[in-house]
Amino acid sequence: QVQLQESGPGLVKPSQTLSLTCTVSGGSISSGGHFWSWIRQHPGKGLEWIGYINHSGSTYYNPSLKSRLTISVDTSKNQFSLKLSSVTAADTAVYYCARDTGALDYWGQGTLVTVSS
């Protein structure tokens, strides 16, 4: 059973960089055949796709976030990460990581990141 777990600071100051890591267990990122995604949910709002990466580091980002976004992968640690720069209060959300096989078939529980001074 594949499991994903998000980790990172729950509070980030405005203008700083939000950094999260997703640790995958029960399956290997390096086995290929999947994308590894980040999704977020603003408080009281719907889901927003952020972007994804594959095992070789190929990425695809939401155009609305592309200028501030970096997603990377560390296959040796079976982890992938998200960095979102120049954050504002509008980036406050629950951030989820998930495996993408054409559908998001395994998700982490999500982590709340609040942007506030």
Add this chain to the structure above:
Amino acid sequence: QSVLTQPPSASGTPGQRVTISCSGSRYNIGRNTVNWYQLLPGTAPKLLFFRDNQRPSGVPDRFSGSKSGTSASLAISGLQSEDEGDYYCATWDDSLNRPVFGGGTKLTVL
């Protein structure tokens, strides 16, 4: 404003059948398959359906998915209290070139 339109809420009593709609356009649902997700409080989101109506193992058959034209639907029969939560549809949008979600439907079991 979400690209896919869902009713914000739905409700039913235990045992009833409830349907949640998801409306899109020729650029998304009209061309691509739809996935459905269930978000229950305190748990990781769960994939309910992929490719319109394919149920992953472990999803009860009282859940069903369908699609026609530019709309999709999720039906839940024999409603149970543990079904209470949020439901989202999703697909790829060929004009935006990215995955898109519905705004979500909050299901209440009365």
